[in-house]
Amino acid sequence: MNACLITNRQQWNDFIGTAPFGAITQTYEWGELAQYANSKPLYCGVLDDQDQLRAAMLVLVIYVPMLKSTYFYAPRGPIAASANEPALGLLLNFVNSEARRHKAFMLKIDPVAEANDADWLRFFKQGGFKANDSVLHGRNEWVLDIYPDEKEQLAQMKEKWRYNIRLSRRKGVVIRQGHGPEDMRTFHRIFQETGERDKFYVHSLEHFEHMMSLFEPGEKAALFLAEYEGNVIAAIIVMRCGNCCWYRYGASSAQSRNVMPNHLLQWTGIQWGREHGCTYYNFMGIPTILTEEEGPKDPNWGVYNFKRGFGGYARCAMVSQEKAYNPAIYRLYCLIRDLKHSYSNARYARSELAQKRQAYAVKKQESSAQPVS
Known part of the structure; x- marks a missing residue:
């Protein structure tokens, strides 16, 4: 088998189309769309002796100006028949070598695999990855059988x-x-x-x-x-x-x-x-908690109610996996990311509080305006 960069669009897309639950963010066109947004696509694949793809992963090279460095990101990769596919090890080694060539400080993957898939979890652990809650593509989806x-x-x-x-x-x-x-x-x-x-x-x-x-x-x-x-x-x-x-x-x-x-x-x-x-229609994002007691607190609960009215079921993809190539820059990146998340959460909390105060003020004003009987 041979690991290399794939340039045959049709061959690439035909293989990506075999992925369970699909992976449109691994298609050749998605890489070109990312390139339009100043990310470089790398179509990494492993070919067997008959020049058939056995494993593939679209990797986006993303530049972080604040760190003056790049990282690798694979949205919904890698793609293979199973986590036990022998070509996957060769694919990961090839991606690692490309990461050294591009001086990437980490490889981040939001896998297409199911959340508790033991074989894929074992593959990522053996490959030196660690789970991280920060995802770029939401994990929780609503899927409808067509x-x-x-x-x-x-x-x-x-x-x-x-x-x-x-x-x-x-x-x-x-x-x-x-x-x-x-x-x-x-x-x-x-x-x-x-x-x-x-x-x-x-x-x-x-x-x-x-x-x-x-x-x-x-x-x-x-x-x-x-x-x-x-x-x-x-x-x-x-x-x-x-x-x-x-x-x-x-x-x-x-x-x-x-x-x-x-x-x-x-x-x-x-x-x-x-x-x-x-055979599947994916409505995509839904809340993490789907119980009637806790779920309605999520701002997307109304959207979830609309989606589930068509029938279907909830699906959760595996947690994001990250592999650090440069531990020092990676730690700094994680610190910046955590600070951004904290700021966003605080801003959302302030906005929600302001909306509640406004609603209370309106209700109080309406109440005081009622005529005394």
């Missing part, structure tokens, strides 16, 4: 969700697939509105345009827009790799939410996945 029969698919949903899909159609919501700059600008405008409302980071319009230019050919991604009375009120971007389809981005206007466009949009995304041979 059934060949639409009636069977609908039967898995909550009754209210089936009703809302029909209601949206009766109200006159029309779903169409978007193409071109104008539709992308429309999506991004609503996505910005959603980001401001729900307080999450929004990529630039140029980022999404470049992403679609990479994934839309070959129908690896699709933009769907929900129109009502001549206006686009919601949109989603779905992507696929192998037998998996992902709901990657969603945007919704505050207007006309009563016509339930998001239910019909998701149903359209599920149908698109089925039409392209997918």
